[in-house]
Amino acid sequence: MNAVTPETGAAAAATPVTRAAGAATPETRAAAATATAASTPATNASTTAAAAATSTALPRDPYAEQAPTSGIRFLHHLNPLAKFAAPLPVMVALIFTRGLAIPTAFIVLALGLLLIGARLSGRALAVLLLGTPVAIALLGLSFGLWVDPARLGDAGAAASVVLFSIGDWSFTLAGYLVGLATALRIAALLMLSLIAGLTTSGPELVRALVQNLRVPYRIGYTALAALRFVPRFGHELEVIRAAHRVRGTDAGRGPVAAVRRTVGTAIPLLASAIRHAERVALAMDARAFGAHPTRSERTISRWRVRDTVFVVAFWVVSAAIYWWALQSGLGGVTGDRTDLAG
Numbered sequence: 001m002n003a004v005t006p007e008t009g010a011a012a013a014a015t016p017v018t019r020a021a022g023a024a025t026p027e028t029r030a031a032a033a034t035a036t037a038a039s040t041p042a043t044n045a046s047t048t049a050a051a052a053a054t055s056t057a058l059p060r061d062p063y064a065e066q067a068p069t070s071g072i073r074f075l076h077h078l079n080p081l082a083k084f085a086a087p088l089p090v091m092v093a094l095i096f097t098r099g100l101a102i103p104t105a106f107i108v109l110a111l112g113l114l115l116i117g118a119r120l121s122g123r124a125l126a127v128l129l130l131g132t133p134v135a136i137a138l139l140g141l142s143f144g145l146w147v148d149p150a151r152l153g154d155a156g157a158a159a160s161v162v163l164f165s166i167g168d169w170s171f172t173l174a175g176y177l178v179g180l181a182t183a184l185r186i187a188a189l190l191m192l193s194l195i196a197g198l199t200t201s202g203p204e205l206v207r208a209l210v211q212n213l214r215v216p217y218r219i220g221y222t223a224l225a226a227l228r229f230v231p232r233f234g235h236e237l238e239v240i241r242a243a244h245r246v247r248g249t250d251a252g253r254g255p256v257a258a259v260r261r262t263v264g265t266a267i268p269l270l271a272s273a274i275r276h277a278e279r280v281a282l283a284m285d286a287r288a289f290g291a292h293p294t295r296s297e298r299t300i301s302r303w304r305v306r307d308t309v310f311v312v313a314f315w316v317v318s319a320a321i322y323w324w325a326l327q328s329g330l331g332g333v334t335g336d337r338t339d340l341a342g
Helices: 006-023 025-057 080-085 088-095 101-117 122-144 156-160 173-197 202-211 217-227 229-247 255-286 305-328
Strands: 097-099 162-166 169-172 331-333
Touching: 080 173, 080 202, 080 305, 088 097, 088 101, 088 173, 088 305, 097 101, 097 173, 101 122, 101 173, 101 305, 122 173, 162 173, 169 173, 202 217, 217 229, 229 255
Parallel strands: none
Antiparallel strands: 097 331, 162 169
């Protein structure tokens, strides 16, 4: 018979507890699994947020295909050539258009397209909606000051309305309307050009020209490389000016000091431009740029049905605006710059 020692008794007394703990193991494992499952969504959410923050922090590749935008911002989904081809005939016709109604109608049309179909910042919206009317009014006044009053004799009652006078010279309402018509034409040309300018990047335009219009890629991508020099030169100019300020060589006032500062910044900037151009040329040669008549493209620029629909719809609306203005006598096409109604 084995003797029962205090240690053996303690072990035997602890055995039920150990067995009870072993019996409770499934419940413990279930609770642990539940806690793990409950923490999984939070972990996934934090992982997704970290990935989104990482992707946001990365610089955008201008040569890569752009991220998808909302369907209502349709101008960003169109081929760049469609956004140039649609307003181009209208811009040519506006050069020979007289009157106030037709340019105003196209300004409203271009603004509507930009507000609906383009992604615009708050500053851009403020400039378009508030700055455009102010600029038109000021341009109309400045152009009207240069109109010969002798050519406004047939302007009707507006020629007899004097806005202000300086000595024997009077500025009439007719002169202001002539200047306003010129300002409206300029504003209409600018707004129509912004349809493509605010929704198309340089790489997108070059890809469309090379792939759709068969412009030689040596010309297209060389021009794009030259355009990309501009922001680099701006940064290098700031670095050169900062270096001059540190060395105290930018002191002095007057024309002589200004010429000295200009020469002091132009020479190192020119040297840097030559070095950068040589590096770009060597990089292009190392990649066999220009060695073949064609080249492969990472991003394909296609002309789709929606591009044709946009161009045709824009031309139809433009023709309707001209027909309405001509039938109503609110404008026309004439060679006389001072003809208000056409």
